[in-house]
Amino acid sequence: MEFNNNISIFLQIAESIRDDILAEQYPPNSKLPSVREMAAQLGVNPNTVMRAYAHLQSFGFISNRRGIGFFVPGDAIEQIKEGMRKDFIENDLPKILTKMKVLGIDSKTLIDSFKANL
Amino acid sequence: MEFNNNISIFLQIAESIRDDILAEQYPPNSKLPSVREMAAQLGVNPNTVMRAYAHLQSFGFISNRRGIGFFVPGDAIEQIKEGMRKDFIENDLPKILTKMKVLGIDSKTLIDSFKANL
Amino acid sequence: MEFNNNISIFLQIAESIRDDILAEQYPPNSKLPSVREMAAQLGVNPNTVMRAYAHLQSFGFISNRRGIGFFVPGDAIEQIKEGMRKDFIENDLPKILTKMKVLGIDSKTLIDSFKANL
Amino acid sequence: MEFNNNISIFLQIAESIRDDILAEQYPPNSKLPSVREMAAQLGVNPNTVMRAYAHLQSFGFISNRRGIGFFVPGDAIEQIKEGMRKDFIENDLPKILTKMKVLGIDSKTLIDSFKANL
DNA sequence: GTGGTCTAGACCACC
DNA sequence: GTGGTCTAGACCACA
DSSP states (O other), X not given: OOOOTTSOHHHHHHHHHHHHHHTTSSOTTOBOOOXXXXXXXXXXXXXXXXXXHHHXXXXXXXXXXXXXXXXXXXXXXXXXXXXXXXXXIIXXXXXXXXHHXXXXXXXXXXXXXXXXXX | XXXXXXXXXXXXXXXXXHHHHHTTSSOTTOBOOOHHHHHHHHTOOHHHHHHHHHHHHHTTSSEEETTTEEEOOTTHHHXXXXXXXXXXXXXXXXXXXXXXXXXXXXXXHHHHHHHHTO | OOOOTTXXXXXXXXXXXXXXXXXXXXXXXXXXXXXXXXXXXXXXXHHHHHHHHHHHHHTTSSEEETTTEEEXXXXXXXXXXXHHHHHIIIIIHHHHHHHHHHHTOOHHHHHHXXXXXX | OOOOTTSXXXXXXXXXXXXXXXXXXXXXXXXXXXXXXXXXXXXXXXXXXXXXXXXXXXXXXSEEETTTEEEOOTTHHHHHHHHHXXXXXXXXXXXXXXXXXXXXXXXXXXXXXXXXXX
């Protein structure tokens, strides 16, 4: 896996796993690869994966069972979508809107891009 | 000034100055406060302000005359708008659109927010 | 059974069994479920139950007869109460008291809670 | 500093710092020792101190300024007391009370200990 | 086998 | 100088 240098690797890993859960590559109620295994796959130190897992767990996006491993909760997809949605509306949207206003980009541009992208 | 700890302070300062130029608080062809002065105003290390100025200069948003100070070029506003617009379309838009698709946010929500915000 | 992830599962099981003995759900002189049986009931690895049993045995709260199983001794309830009482006075009380002092919680609050809880 | 083996070192450090803040050994608005300095003092790896600081920060008990260091917020003491008080009432109290009921310890014992300890 | 913690040591961006 | 991240490697309790 290739990493972007401006964002911490563990965050990139966490986001990538989060997206994989959304894409049901790690379906609800399944077990995630062990820390060591995931680390080997990504060519990264186990500690870094551990941090990514812990980060996801702090949001309730994954859970763990002692001595067994990390799991995707049954309601993970809803949890993640809800969290991202909230974040989008609270943080992203205001920034986007003020930026558009300042730049004089009208909603048409946005809608057209949106439709073209469906 | 209050700073968000997740983004470098010099970047936050640079953005704030950029916005002040757009708002003509620092009008075209005017002189910006000296590095020391600005640092005192913001309660920040002069090095940090220097870096913010350098950053803005690298985009051509401000210019400096050695021994005199930093200035807002006559065409600063167009420069800034042009740069931000390009950045918005190349970087922000794609991210926003994929995120919206994943989250199932439709264009209506976006348009409504946009109109409510006019 | 639901487990708290911050405490070892075997300890949680041991405490739960201890409480069940106090509640005479496993009365004095009765035989405890076999390790395998208990493990199946709890949805847990037999090793984990074995460890819980061993832990209880180390306090004399249960005893085992080789090849037969684990038993609740005739004086188990007194043993357990005695042990817990000692532990409470030696370990819990001092911590509670210093914490209350630091937090400025007065004895009234405590007594009221106690009475309300009778 | 001596560490208890059953609790993670970083948690013990965090608790100890928290108590030092309460005792105004690190008074409000003062700067905490740098991560490296504290690590040297405690004979511990800087990462471990970093984790303790991060843990305290996650509760809002300390804060940091980029490139400068960690600080004790002006309202740290109230924050900490409030947090501990809540924890005491929600988590500690119920456990204490049921334990006392089971063991047949009456409120008198508790009150006497409390008074003797003033 | 699993997670969880810790160390030693390094490198980086930032102030 | 400061925090922040990462690696390599180790050890532990637990399942």
